[in-house]
Amino acid sequence: MKKGSKAAPAAPSSTTAEGRRKYDPEETKRNILDIATQEFSAMGLAGARVDAIAERTNTTKRMLYYYFGSKEGLYEAVLEQVYGDIRALEQELQLAEMDPEEALREFIGFTFDYHDKHRDFVRLVTIENIHAAKYIEQSKTFKARNSTVVKTIEDLIARGVAAGKFRDDVDPIDLHLMISSFCFHRVGNRHTWGAAFGRDPSGPRARARHREMIVDAVLRYMRRDG
Amino acid sequence: MKKGSKAAPAAPSSTTAEGRRKYDPEETKRNILDIATQEFSAMGLAGARVDAIAERTNTTKRMLYYYFGSKEGLYEAVLEQVYGDIRALEQELQLAEMDPEEALREFIGFTFDYHDKHRDFVRLVTIENIHAAKYIEQSKTFKARNSTVVKTIEDLIARGVAAGKFRDDVDPIDLHLMISSFCFHRVGNRHTWGAAFGRDPSGPRARARHREMIVDAVLRYMRRDG
């Protein structure tokens, strides 16, 4: 029953060639998570290969199981991180200090830019929907985080309504949906869209035009006497 | 999902009433395609199992290969059919006879209703985007079909502009994107959305509200002096 015991690699006491510490659990976890984000995003949960992820990592397949338990556990960790990132940025937005219309403009712009830049996030959300969100639903922090955005939008609308600028019959989550859908779709569905109409809707040529478009559309929709 | 697929009649494995053929190739193919549509839609390309599809079929795995060559071949056939269905309906819309604003309203409503009812279609498009549209791109009829929609929208806009109703700086494909994204997103991302905010954005309670919302938003956006 004895196994691999032939040659001890025995590295120098604390650092490797590039100066990375050899025993650095946080670094190891982060490294695995980064690669896994790319692979799951590129291939989907079923399509991704644990071997492929491990191969691109600085460590071995075994560590992946050591830290994340299973392929699905790793996928969950990836999802949680990626959702955490966008929610964290949203909270830094400081919209409360701006004029309502300006704040809405800012929020739409942020949402647009984030999706435009973070295609991995868009893909992972898409993938998670294929799985009926059953993995993200297990996350404990997920719902708590999302309630913050709703609050942000609620405040924003309320201030606009109070100022006589915004209509008062719009549900904050619906508004969020309208903004997100455009920002998400032009990235997430860019391939079929590109195949259908011969141009990438998320390409650089359309970016500025689309950004302006969604800001314009949403503001017109929200304005009191549009 | 196909039009006439409400209740897939069993492929006969023995003679029927009188003199009819023992096997019906067309029926067998249709049966396989129906089941495959459900499975690929539910599980994705990598996640779907050939065995699972064959099991639910009235025939055997061998026939699946006989008619469609491979798992991927079957997936392509499913995609082509499902895209064909929506484009065919779009062409029956007869928007040219309506007042431009009315026609746009009609077109948005149709797009909304189609996505709302055909979740399999939405899922399959999503899945195909995970695969960077590489399967649908091989379809010969796909691009041709799509150009028709563009033409429809172009005409619609042109008539509205001519009538002084619509602004003249909107690209037809962009407009299509704006409409589609909302209709698509509330169905395609309903699971993560539901997990995040505790309500299904594609559920019956939101349907009428959302339909009105997207019609309203797009019309405001298009109106000349919004």
Place this chain on the structure above:
Amino acid sequence: MKKGSKAAPAAPSSTTAEGRRKYDPEETKRNILDIATQEFSAMGLAGARVDAIAERTNTTKRMLYYYFGSKEGLYEAVLEQVYGDIRALEQELQLAEMDPEEALREFIGFTFDYHDKHRDFVRLVTIENIHAAKYIEQSKTFKARNSTVVKTIEDLIARGVAAGKFRDDVDPIDLHLMISSFCFHRVGNRHTWGAAFGRDPSGPRARARHREMIVDAVLRYMRRDG
């Protein structure tokens, strides 16, 4: 996942070198089951290797999963078969026609000989007890089969009591336990016994002596005025 084809024992159109038919599911299953019986018996459930079983088989590992689903499923099938064998033989014993004392002698002798010859059975039962019988408990036929033995012993005792030969305060299952324990133990624990006392209690030299011993002990125990 269709399994064991009830009818259609496969027409013998092509045969292999040794005359074994190439497409013979029953033969394939039996072959796997035979090898698995040996391996599980020799190594235990955890210790047995699916690869090792498959290797010794005329077919591949894949078929093992095709027919038995999992390592545990195969183990269950082995257990069920091996228990079925002894119970089937017990039922052929025709004890009802014998004089009660003669019948008891016959039953003890059979039990002794069966355990003495079928060491695989003894080992598998031992192994199953390590697993707290959780696999055999899932067998549907197991309990039904065992009730037959009880009935046999009950009848046997009753007839002996009626004839004034046997004491009337002995529980049939207890009697069975007394008989089985000796027959089982000298085979099942022969290794530790051999290590402790330097001789194999199930070896050929002890066989006749032990057989006589257990027959003698049980008959003395059962006799009315022992």
Place this chain on the structure above:
Amino acid sequence: MKKGSKAAPAAPSSTTAEGRRKYDPEETKRNILDIATQEFSAMGLAGARVDAIAERTNTTKRMLYYYFGSKEGLYEAVLEQVYGDIRALEQELQLAEMDPEEALREFIGFTFDYHDKHRDFVRLVTIENIHAAKYIEQSKTFKARNSTVVKTIEDLIARGVAAGKFRDDVDPIDLHLMISSFCFHRVGNRHTWGAAFGRDPSGPRARARHREMIVDAVLRYMRRDG
């Protein structure tokens, strides 16, 4: 199971009241051995997991290897301890001072009670037989210890024969086998027996009955003119 293992006190990982050592090697070893006894007994050698043992211990996996060298070394230590316990007790029995029949009664009773109470011992012996006793055979003290029991029984029989009470054709090891088999079997095979006949043969309801039964049967068997 060891004598003084009712409530394993935690191995201190920090200083205690005053001046006591920070680590207690003997305590650590005992703790590991206790847990290992439970795990090997419950799962078998192949089925037990080093990680699981270490987890339940007050120390870490490394210590397990430090003190016992390997999984197999730990298993051997467990076996040796457990066999040592029963043999030590047997020697305390003081049968030489009793009337032969009384002494035999006492010996059977002791054997019965010991097996009835020490299920871990029974299981470990069972497990060791699955491994053909290859681990216990390496024990140096094992055989020496066992020869004592044989001597005890030999004396006991000889005194009974001399007193005209016992038959003179019974081998002491065979007698020991007869006694042990019943006591062992009703505990070791209780699970399959319970599954087969719907009652636990080692349960409290059967205990007194079984104890009397084996004493009765053996004494009848040994009596000169049974």
Place this chain on the structure above:
DNA sequence: TATGAATGAGTTTTCATTCAT
């Protein structure tokens, strides 16, 4: 045309053991 049986290559996961601190 139809079908259950069969397969090889790959995929996830497990495990006893050792290393660096």
Place this chain on the structure above:
DNA sequence: AATGAATGAAAACTCATTCAT
């Protein structure tokens, strides 16, 4: 003496596809 991190080898299991009848 103690510990969390790390590992290589092997184990169980899966899957799209083809074969023989």
